[in-house]
Amino acid sequence: MVASIEDVARLAGVSIATVSRALRGLPDVATATRDRVLAAAGELDYIASPFAARLASGRAATVGVVVPFVNRWFFAEVIDTVETALRKAGFDLLLYNLGDEAGRAAFFDVMPMRKRVDAVLVASLVLSDEEFDSLASLGSPVALLGLERPGFLSVRIDDIRAAYQAVEHLLSIGHRRIGLIGGDTDDPMRFTPPLHRRDGYRDALRDAGIEADPTAEVLGYFTIGGGSAAMEALLGLADRPTAIFAESDEMAYGALRTIRRAHLRVPEDVAVIGFDDQSNAELMDLSTVRQPVAEQATDITARLLAAIDGDVERTNVVLPTELVVRGTTRTECSVY
């Protein structure tokens, strides 16, 4: 039914070894021969069986991409970018969505990527030592996006610095009473951004000589709903904050919503700054700190691919974030 390498060899009048070489662009094939092979392959609509090729060569031409979610902005953006880069390089993308704690445990228990990928890309998951060992024991390059660990190549942003930038901006326009809407710091997936962004927030306040107030820090889900709920708590405070730093744009949207429902004005009554600069931030006129997601994904994919070819520079790259001032904080000196 479907053509095999032998059919091509026969039609081109050469051996299967030559077909294999010609089709893969290896050197030491006469141009005329190569053309003949290409023509034969085209005629028969031939394509090498990936499984046979992988078995014989030992290369899987596949990278496993491990994510905790696929339906959140950050991860969807990562998958999108990585998929494009891999496809261009001739690699397949095998997706592993850990989902919940049970899925995560099952994953590291079974290690379904074993013997089927050349490399692994892990996005934003903080792993235990055992989990890191599991990955390392695959014997393939492992890359980390959104975190750093000695011995692995990685790319990330400086969450502490970025959060500091955001709060610094609020301080610079005169705010002294600044609330935090943050992610749960002990969620089962153990994300680090909530921790780091909170640290950056605290650092900025401290450097401004403002005493930390635990009641002004409200944690919850990294979603619109989470931000909305957190903002309600903050509005209920006796000493209401005049400005809010939300650890994600999604949370900021929720906060904006709650503020407007309370018939307060933004930024006159409450200024808001988010984090991410995701697709809707501009439309919402939300001030935020932009993090380069596609750039992180492109960078790490390229280096991971290089690592497969033996380039073993296990370095970490930190990409810069950027303050983006929009309407939700625009009013200068609004608070005095």
Next chain:
Amino acid sequence: MVASIEDVARLAGVSIATVSRALRGLPDVATATRDRVLAAAGELDYIASPFAARLASGRAATVGVVVPFVNRWFFAEVIDTVETALRKAGFDLLLYNLGDEAGRAAFFDVMPMRKRVDAVLVASLVLSDEEFDSLASLGSPVALLGLERPGFLSVRIDDIRAAYQAVEHLLSIGHRRIGLIGGDTDDPMRFTPPLHRRDGYRDALRDAGIEADPTAEVLGYFTIGGGSAAMEALLGLADRPTAIFAESDEMAYGALRTIRRAHLRVPEDVAVIGFDDQSNAELMDLSTVRQPVAEQATDITARLLAAIDGDVERTNVVLPTELVVRGTTRTECSVY
């Protein structure tokens, strides 16, 4: 280095054939033997090489999932659900994100899934006859989510009916002047939902004896930004609509935003109903028509898996949608 089936056979004192049978749970293996094999495999941390197994068996244990986007709510939800179902069934998920028109053309040109998947799931892409032929020529079962085509198994909702439900609801609470915010009906990906939902809108108006007004139908991107822009156009109309049907919740969010910016009230001045009931709709208090995404994904995956095993019922399933009334249309008789 890493254990092969021979190592296990040696350790268990059986042949490799028995190891293969025992590990795959095939019948005709003595319990004692199976236990011995399992123990040996466990000890050596053995797992069969998927490529060797696939080459020998002819089964890829993989399904290709083709989507036009990964970073939109609907598709992210689909991928999430399908991934879970496939993993549970022991299948790999190979993701193909078509991206733009060029990516789409390249995809159907090369057919990168050839010889590497047992089945294909296509989400929401309206394909040309040639493209359908390409897929059919893979010789594997092909399933469609979000559209229907004779000869393929598929699942979808009734977009016309669902849109009708939405507009009918607006009519039932007294509106006569109802605007449409819709998706571009000639976008390169050729999605059908915009077409069908617009038809449902028109049908509902017609059945209510209301004459269609082209100026009240504004099309654009299926995003918050698209909805926002469309709403601006509608507010500029001399005879401003008192109610809006947006073809997606995202568009509805944009519309709400524009309405509030214009200092109009919802639903008193303008009522809004969306489509999808996606994660944030409840929080936004948005009336909408719920479509069961996870259910569609689960249904089609199960039937696709069955089709791989030879169950060739190429049927189409239509899942019901449901009107969800919330605050953006709640006020009864608000318009008279």
Next chain:
DNA sequence: CTGTTAGCGCTTTCAT
């Protein structure tokens, strides 16, 4: 119930 053996369709030495 278990073992033997012939492939699956390539890639890769090693010759020539």
Next chain:
DNA sequence: ATGAAAGCGCTAACAG
């Protein structure tokens, strides 16, 4: 520059 042949690590008859 090209061909012959030996695997890659399994699965699937076929015997027994």
